[in-house]
Amino acid sequence: MVDRGRWNHPPQRVFPAGARAMTPEGNGHVTDTNILSLLEPAALLDPHPIYRRWKEQSTVLWDSDIEAWLVTGYDEAFTALRDIENFCQDWRRIGVDTPPSLLSLQTLDPPDHTRIRHLMLEGFKAADPQILERTVQDTLDELLAAVEGEKTFDFVAKVAEPLTLRAVTQLLGVPEPDKDWFVPLSNTIVDGMDSSLRPECYEPGVEARAKLTELAGEWLKSPLPDGFAAHVVKRAPSAGVDHEVLLNSLRVVLQAGFQTASRFLVTGLLTLLRIPSENRVPVDTDQAVNELVRFAGPVHVESRACVQDTVLGEQKIRKGEIVSMFLGAANRDARVFEDPESLRWDRTPNRHLGFGRGPHACLGAQVAVQVARSTFGTIGRRYPNARLVSEPVPRPNVTEHGMHSLQISFRDDLP
Template sequence: MAQLEQAATADPILRLALPEHLSNPYPAYAELRETDPVLWHEPLGSWVLTRHADCLAVLTDSARFASDWRRAGEEIPAPLLSVQTLDPPEHTAIRHLLLDGFRAQDRDALHGRLDRHVKELLAELAERDSFDLVGELAEPLALRFVTDFLGVPAPDLDWFVPMSRTVVDGMDAGLWPEKHEPAVAARAELAAYAGGWLADPPGHGLIGYVAAHASTSGVDPAVLRNSLRAVLHAGYESASRLLGNAAAALLTTPGAPAAFRAAGPATAVDELVRFDAPVQADARVCVTDTALGGVTIKAGDPVTLLLGAANHDPRRFAHPTDLRLDRAPNPHLGFGRGAHACLGASMAIRLAGSVLGTLATDHPGARAVAEPDHRRNLTLRGLDRFEVTLRPATGEEVRT
């Protein structure tokens, strides 16, 4: 930690990994946004953007800013070629196949199973003095919900969670290069696991749909396997981290549960995403010289978008540091925009709405027992542990 602190004193990006900024990066984002909104960061070898307008411009311009780094002459490992990393027109076939599969699912039945399970699990946890909301609620719920949607059994948490976290750690390999190779290996293992679904597909769920239509889709089988891995992994991580971040905001902000009930789940969760989104950063590579924010970004230059900073930009959001659960409209970038907007955004919102709505209505006494503990991830923001109780405070605890 001393080595990190020493390095971070001269590095506005690396300092985000310090404990005080892991718990609340938004003041540091604000300073960076106001002093150097289009920053060349030498250690990353990348431009860093923090304003909403600049980030939105890049996200919605796949002609000039690529997700597929092969367009800038980079070699991409085969396990990384998926719906997340390809650009149109190659991206179009796999995205359409997945979107058609999403639309074909019985959402009402899926949501009904989710709501019943949420109520049952929270009722069990209410019998405990306290519990870890991350490991005992957010992670198992997210994995069960995503795999139910896919139509396959949930993998063992003890195997899947460390694998998933290794992939997430690799997203910060620009700062910590030693995390890159383990992440590539983990992606490959998850892709092999997902490939097994296609060898013996279920008769229902997204996997069943994709397996039935793959031969006529024009999608490369390896890209399809990698994309199913991405749906599993991104769906799980986005949903579980959103649920943890949102619950922390809800249970540590005075009056928030009542405001949640008044605003309604959809509007309230949208604001919770803006307020503390799981996806804090995204990356593109410039393929055509482009003027942005008063700077010319050259072809071949990487661009890092600090979406967490953009979501707190006062030029786009009134009182951005306030949690306003009735905020509308809410044009946050928490699920991206453009060709690579998150496929499963509605699922993550539905899961969070079910859990937080049940907490706010069935367990109004829910409260934090300890401060939330954040993982040292800068690209995907999430909690390592968050001890809570569903039991109302006693008179003695209230006085304390």
């Protein structure tokens, strides 16, 4: 999950509705990148040819359509993610009015962010990792047993989504919501992150957030079992965390933990199934999972706003301009990763940006790795001949990639 102070926190939308960046003057890169091509089905499945074309022009490239800087270089993205003095996650620092309902672990900067981040870190420590591990494996065994005899099944709906919803609610120590109610709302929030490319998705995304925050408020009306949510609710007043920020942040943990983890199970498994079965290995170590995150992680964009004039990748970035880091591109930067277009299960070091960096780096990265390790390792060992039955149907999301469906089969007695 990505701080993300949660499992995985979905990144800021590429360009915040209501804010306008200033058009740079004389920087030599006022360029039409054809960014909307990222919404085409082929690019949703593989955006890297587009990323490479951008990188050939500049690792920090101005886009005239959405009026933002597109960052594809690793060093440049790493710098912007860590530099909280020059680049902010809290849009109020550049004068954008942000309603209290949107203030959370995901959108605040230090020092407000530090208080809620430390509180959420305490919550992770209060959760029992052994119970979570057993829950993940038991649920996975149950879900796989239900589908292994089918000719074909949708891995998204039958395994990835129910598994991660069970895992994140177990982590939080809260009741599991109805999947058919929760998943569409959660997907609507992810759609809203692409509001610069699809403006019609912004307001529904805000409304969906409000509904999940209401759900978090319902949790607090009854005693909670010992664990993550119970701990942070009890400690919030003494930690100086505002009640609304607490509810919004619990919503972020639920939403981000579910979305990024479930989408990674899908993008990761798709990558593995494209490898000939005789060349596959079970991805059952932290090292192997992190290489899959680098190569096929679902989070492709995180954005920041420039707080004061600065320089990034030899480009002058002015106060008020938006900088969007394309993490998928940065994670295949040949200046940092040897043979970046190949999966190398023993890659060391692996300083990928799939879990972010800096103050908003993922607090629950190890939990996300644990869920993926259990899932990919179990499938790899039990079903070495698992196969893709048809081409996946991608969701129209640039910020956080995902699939409507992934039809696969575990049976090797069928053509």
